[in-house]
Amino acid sequence: MKAAIIAVGDELVLGQTVDTNSAWLSARLVAVGIMPTYHLTVADDLDAIAGAIVAASAKAGLVVVTGGLGPTKDDLTRDAIAKALDTGMELHVPSLERIEAFFRRVGRPMSDSNRLQAMCPVGAKMLDNDCGTAPGIEARFEPARVFALPGVPVATASMFERHILPSLSGRPGRVIRTGVLRTFGAGESTIGQMLGDLMKRDRNPVVGTTVSGGVVGVRIRSDFPSADLADAAMAETEALVRESLGDFVYGRGEETLQDAVAGLLKRVGRKVVTAESCTGGLLSKFLTDVPGASEFFSGGWVCYSNRLKVEQLGVRGESLAEHGAVSEAVALEMAAGAIERSGADYALALTGIAGPGGGTPQKPVGTVWIALACAAGAGGGGMPRAKAALFMFPWTRELVRDRAAKTALNILRLELLRSAAG
Amino acid sequence: MKAAIIAVGDELVLGQTVDTNSAWLSARLVAVGIMPTYHLTVADDLDAIAGAIVAASAKAGLVVVTGGLGPTKDDLTRDAIAKALDTGMELHVPSLERIEAFFRRVGRPMSDSNRLQAMCPVGAKMLDNDCGTAPGIEARFEPARVFALPGVPVATASMFERHILPSLSGRPGRVIRTGVLRTFGAGESTIGQMLGDLMKRDRNPVVGTTVSGGVVGVRIRSDFPSADLADAAMAETEALVRESLGDFVYGRGEETLQDAVAGLLKRVGRKVVTAESCTGGLLSKFLTDVPGASEFFSGGWVCYSNRLKVEQLGVRGESLAEHGAVSEAVALEMAAGAIERSGADYALALTGIAGPGGGTPQKPVGTVWIALACAAGAGGGGMPRAKAALFMFPWTRELVRDRAAKTALNILRLELLRSAAG
Numbered sequence: 033m034k035a036a037i038i039a040v041g042d043e044l045v046l047g048q049t050v051d052t053n054s055a056w057l058s059a060r061l062v063a064v065g066i067m068p069t070y071h072l073t074v075a076d077d078l079d080a081i082a083g084a085i086v087a088a089s090a091k092a093g094l095v096v097v098t099g100g101l102g103p104t105k106d107d108l109t110r111d112a113i114a115k116a117l118d119t120g121m122e123l124h125v126p127s128l129e130r131i132e133a134f135f136r137r138v139g140r141p142m143s144d145s146n147r148l149q150a151m152c153p154v155g156a157k158m159l160d161n162d163c164g165t166a167p168g169i170e171a172r173f174e175p176a177r178v179f180a181l182p183g184v185p186v187a188t189a190s191m192f193e194r195h196i197l198p199s200l201s202g203r204p205g206r207v208i209r210t211g212v213l214r215t216f217g218a219g220e221s222t223i224g225q226m227l228g229d230l231m232k233r234d235r236n237p238v239v240g241t242t243v244s245g246g247v248v249g250v251r252i253r254s255d256f257p258s259a260d261l262a263d264a265a266m267a268e269t270e271a272l273v274r275e276s277l278g279d280f281v282y283g284r285g286e287e288t289l290q291d292a293v294a295g296l297l298k299r300v301g302r303k304v305v306t307a308e309s310c311t312g313g314l315l316s317k318f319l320t321d322v323p324g325a326s327e328f329f330s331g332g333w334v335c336y337s338n339r340l341k342v343e344q345l346g347v348r349g350e351s352l353a354e355h356g357a358v359s360e361a362v363a364l365e366m367a368a369g370a371i372e373r374s375g376a377d378y379a380l381a382l383t384g385i386a387g388p389g390g391g392t393p394q395k396p397v398g399t400v401w402i403a404l405a406c407a408a409g410a411g412g413g414g415m416p417r418a419k420a421a422l423f424m425f426p427w428t429r430e431l432v433r434d435r436a437a438k439t440a441l442n443i444l445r446l447e448l449l450r451s452a453a454g
Numbered sequence: 455m456k457a458a459i460i461a462v463g464d465e466l467v468l469g470q471t472v473d474t475n476s477a478w479l480s481a482r483l484v485a486v487g488i489m490p491t492y493h494l495t496v497a498d499d500l501d502a503i504a505g506a507i508v509a510a511s512a513k514a515g516l517v518v519v520t521g522g523l524g525p526t527k528d529d530l531t532r533d534a535i536a537k538a539l540d541t542g543m544e545l546h547v548p549s550l551e552r553i554e555a556f557f558r559r560v561g562r563p564m565s566d567s568n569r570l571q572a573m574c575p576v577g578a579k580m581l582d583n584d585c586g587t588a589p590g591i592e593a594r595f596e597p598a599r600v601f602a603l604p605g606v607p608v609a610t611a612s613m614f615e616r617h618i619l620p621s622l623s624g625r626p627g628r629v630i631r632t633g634v635l636r637t638f639g640a641g642e643s644t645i646g647q648m649l650g651d652l653m654k655r656d657r658n659p660v661v662g663t664t665v666s667g668g669v670v671g672v673r674i675r676s677d678f679p680s681a682d683l684a685d686a687a688m689a690e691t692e693a694l695v696r697e698s699l700g701d702f703v704y705g706r707g708e709e710t711l712q713d714a715v716a717g718l719l720k721r722v723g724r725k726v727v728t729a730e731s732c733t734g735g736l737l738s739k740f741l742t743d744v745p746g747a748s749e750f751f752s753g754g755w756v757c758y759s760n761r762l763k764v765e766q767l768g769v770r771g772e773s774l775a776e777h778g779a780v781s782e783a784v785a786l787e788m789a790a791g792a793i794e795r796s797g798a799d800y801a802l803a804l805t806g807i808a809g810p811g812g813g814t815p816q817k818p819v820g821t822v823w824i825a826l827a828c829a830a831g832a833g834g835g836g837m838p839r840a841k842a843a844l845f846m847f848p849w850t851r852e853l854v855r856d857r858a859a860k861t862a863l864n865i866l867r868l869e870l871l872r873s874a875a876g
Contacts, residue, residue, distance in 0.1 A: 044477070044493070045480060045490050045491065045492060045493065046480055046481065046484050046489075046490065047476070047477040047478060047479065047480030047481030047482070047483075047484060047490070048477075048481065048664050049477065050472065050473075050474050050477040051472075051473070051476075051477070051493075052472050054469070054473075054495070055466070055469040055470075055471065055472040055473070056469060057469065058467060058468055058469030059468065059469030059470065060469070061469075062468050062469060067468075068467050068468065068469070069467065069496075069497065069502075070467060070494060070495060070496050070497070070502070071466070071467065071473075071493075071494070071495035072492060072493070072494050072495075073476070073492060073493035073494075074491075074492050075491065075492070080491075080492070242470055306735075306756070308735075311739075311742075312738050312739050312741070312742025312743075312747065312751075313728075313730075313734075313735030313736065313737070313738035313739040313742065313754065313756065314735065314739045315735070316734050316735035316756045317733075317734050317735040317736045317739050319734070320733075320734025320735065320756075320758065320808075320855075321734075321851075321852075323809070323810055323811060323851060324811060325734065325758065326758050326759060329734075329758055330758055330759040330761070330762055331755065331756045331757045331758040331759055331762040331766075332735065332755075332756040333753065333754075333755060333756070333766075334728070334735065334738045334742075334753045334754040334755070334756070335753045336742065336747065336748050336751055336752055336753040337748060337752040337753055339752070339796075339797070340752055340753040340796060343795070344753075344755075344766075344795065373765070373766065374761075374762060375761070386742075387745070388745055389745060389746060429743075429745060430743075433742075
């Protein structure tokens with residue numbers, strides 16, 4: 033089946049807001065074997081919306097419209113569906129009751145304009161919304177099915193999953209399963225080479241890669257006549273991918289590197305601290321993205337000035353004078369100082385040149401030393417240990433900092449995997 | 455004049471990549487008085503692209519196409535323009551020479567497929583690209599003008615500014631100037647009320663607001679018969695907006711709150727340190743987003759555990775026991791401890807409940823105490839000073855942390871403004 037995606041809103045057409053719903057919906061549809069053929073974005077204009085719906089339903093079996101279901105005068109998707117169906121509107125009492133209940137729950141008065149959101153084009157079906165007041169609408173433009181969803185991304189996603197996805201059988205008699213494994217530490221082309229024949233286009237399950245923020249995702253789509261077959265093939269391919277990629281795989285689904293590190297630390301009841309220079313707090317920000325971070329993260333130091341490196345972390349003045357702030361010796365001393373002062377089990381330290389200024393021929397922008405120190409007893413060793421490695425991230429300030437912090441997380445992840453195995 | 459925006463690429467239609475070019479181009483066009491009427495995204499399909507161009511040029515005076523100009527077999531925008539013009543292709547020698555020079559410069563061999571990028575639809579014009587190998591194309595579909603640009607966002611932007619913008623006269627004999635002032639600390643509706651009649655839709659210059667990440671932007675567009683008149687009206691309206699909004703305005707253009715704070719600190723040669731709990735390093739990450747941050751930022755502490763608050767910042771155990779970690783006393787002691795240990799002029803401290811867990815009826819999720827301490831001498835005062843304020847950010851973990859860190863930056867900004875005025 034083919035699909036067309038329509039986004040409605042002046043703020044989209046005028047470029048005040050980037051439309052992320054169309055890409056999100058498309059990716060979800062592709063995952064179940066439905067191919068989007070185009071995306072169209074139109075303004076809050078009755079004729080433009082109605083025209084877009086009529087044209088799309090002539091070209092595609094499934095049309096998904098987002099936006100234009102709010103309570104204000106410029107929300108016209110309801111009216112446009114009625115116009116396209118050449119019909120009128122009627123009050124949908126269960127939707128009105130749901131909207132009234134919503135306002136009672138949040139303790140705010142309901143305005144008359146919200147009553148408009150309970151109006152349904154005659155012959156269409158209302159779809160209840162658990163994220164806000166705007167119901168969605170399902171209408172038939174035979175043979176096409178048209179769904180209209182609110183444009184707020186969380187509501188779009190939630191209502192797609194609840195109201196549209198279960199009704200998409202895909203090809204009759206086929207069951208589709210999808211999943212994604214997340215990797216860090218190798219580029220997309222290296223991952224592709226390691227996957228080899230697993231990435232052949234005619235394979236089922238089919239395996240593909242996408243990259244975002246340094247993380248390479250390995251997507252798997254399994255398409256079989258029964259759920260049992262699809263699930264079994266999915267599990268088998270996932271195992272083959274994991275076997276090919278080893279420790280590059282850190283998680284699945286929407287899992288982040290910090291989620292993976294948090295899970296490993298919590299499993300062994302250990303804590304980490306950070307000592308950051310060039311990343312300026314980004315590493316500890318990543319770690320505290322995880323809810324309940326206090327269970328595995330004690331805190332950290334952002335020692336931008338040399339004075340703070342010496343006074344707060346015990347970095348030696350001679351190390352700074354002899355090797356400079358961006359050096360193996362200083363990275364190791366920052367990590368050791370952080371362990372000593374916190375009593376934590378692990379410390380990650382970073383010192384580098386984020387740019388755009390400050391680079392030299394010997395230490396160009398993007399040079400970053402990352403150290404990991406382990407307290408006595410952490411990871412099963414009896415003696416405290418530390419190691420440092422040099423990385424080059426020859427990019428923009430933002431990317432240098434992002435990749436350096438993620439690389440530090442990955443170094444700790446690999447250490448935790450090794451000590452769990454050892 | 456009306457415009458239509460077309461984005462080309464399988465990765466866009468299939469939802470693997472979010473199209474940001476169309477919004478960016480639309481915002482730039484709106485700024486010079488040209489109204490986009492729709493965005494269309496199509497796959498790498500010759501007929502789909504050609505059909506989209508023909509349909510768009512019948513509806514809009516300006517059509518901008520992005521993507522499909524690369525060197526591979528699935529880059530079909532060149533051929534689609536030729537097909538839409540019902541013409542053939544010819545080699546454009548200056549483009550070929552430019553592509554050859556590009557490969558010499560980067561020291562890589564040029565493949566035959568790059569030669570394809572120098573092919574021009576007969577009757578069209580090539581637009582040189584200073585960000586890569588793909589030239590753009592300008593073609594006439596009378597009366598419409600069609601521009602095709604590469605889809606890599608930096609190239610799209612650079613080529614729009616160089617090749618399209620200068621040729622957009624808007625209405626003949628009119629000069630348009632645009633600008634934006636950035637505000638923080640008040641919601642969009644409050645800013646709107648303060649602006650009052652300045653926001654009347656028939657005013658020239660016209661004034662509008664948009665909100666993103668807690669920052670309300672006030673956009674001004676001035677449209678007059680001469681540059682002198684447009685500039686003078688722009689300056690006058692900007693002054694009226696600043697007068698209406700006072701210190702809520704922190705900057706203009708793309709300036710961030712941290713840029714504004716950095717500028718104020720550098721002007722007086724002062725430094726700040728941070729002491730963070732709930733924001734977990736985000737505040738110091740924001741400050742170090744600014745290149746050359748070491749000039750005004752010494753570093754900071756992320757004291758997630760109570761132990762680090764006590765041992766590293768000198769927070770008193772009695773304060774923690776009596777008031778809890780999320781309290782005025784602890785925020786003030788964190789800020790004072792950070793000043794004392796760093797010798798910095800200012801310290802910002804945050805302690806709060808970012809959620810989703812950890813809230814209580816007395817201290818619900820979103821409760822954040824923010825303290826500012828000033829060293830003796832900072833801001834002209836003879837004695838060290840400190841103050842703290844309680845904020846409620848009743849949102850998600852991510853938003854609580856973002857708004858708390860930005861609010862802390864804003865508190866320091868207002869202090870620096872006051873001490874500069876005093």
